[in-house]
Structures are given as structure tokens and as C-alpha cells.
Amino acid sequence: MEIRYEIFLLILGAGIVTLIPRILPLVVLSRFQLPDWARRFLNHIPVAIMMALLAQEIFVPTFHSSKFFAALPAFAVAILTRSLLGTVVVGILAMMVIRHLL
Numbered sequence: 001m002e003i004r005y006e007i008f009l010l011i012l013g014a015g016i017v018t019l020i021p022r023i024l025p026l027v028v029l030s031r032f033q034l035p036d037w038a039r040r041f042l043n044h045i046p047v048a049i050m051m052a053l054l055a056q057e058i059f060v061p062t063f064h065s066s067k068f069f070a071a072l073p074a075f076a077v078a079i080l081t082r083s084l085l086g087t088v089v090v091g092i093l094a095m096m097v098i099r100h101l102l
Helices: 005-029 036-043 045-058 066-081 084-101
Strands: none
Touching: 036 045, 045 066, 066 084
């Protein structure tokens, strides 16, 4: 298999560009203590990102899709337990049951 120099540089550059936004905040923020309000704010970012990804998948096509009905028990588990693992497991199981029934 031939590896061209340009492709190698492209892959290396893409890797560096991907790593910079991940490593730079970690290096900068590890040097000082964040205030409590900033830490509370940052705790909500993963949930907001997950909701943004899920909302477009569940609500945009139609409310009659199996994804919407599988999401209902997953949302209930998320609200009651605040467990990411439990939410994912319940969502997967609900989707399996719905697909099996349809």
C-alpha cells in the first residue's frame, strides 16, 4: 500500500487541529481554581449538548416515530435517577421492545 506524503500531512494536521480545542482549555483551566458559579455552569454543559443532539433526532421528523416513544421512559429514568448509564440502558431496552413489537 502506498502512503502519499500529502495524505500523511493532511491526517497529521487534522489530528493536531482536533487536539488543540481539547487540550488547550484543559491546560489553561488547570492552572487556577474556577469560582463556584463557573463550576456549576460547566456541570450543565454535557446535559445541554446531549439534549441538543437528542432533540433533533427525536422531535424533528415526527412525534409518531418509535424514537419518540422509546425516549419517554429514558427521560423518566434520567429525571428520577440522574444516571447516564441507567438512562442509556433504559433507552436501548425501550427501543428494542418497540422494534420487536412493530
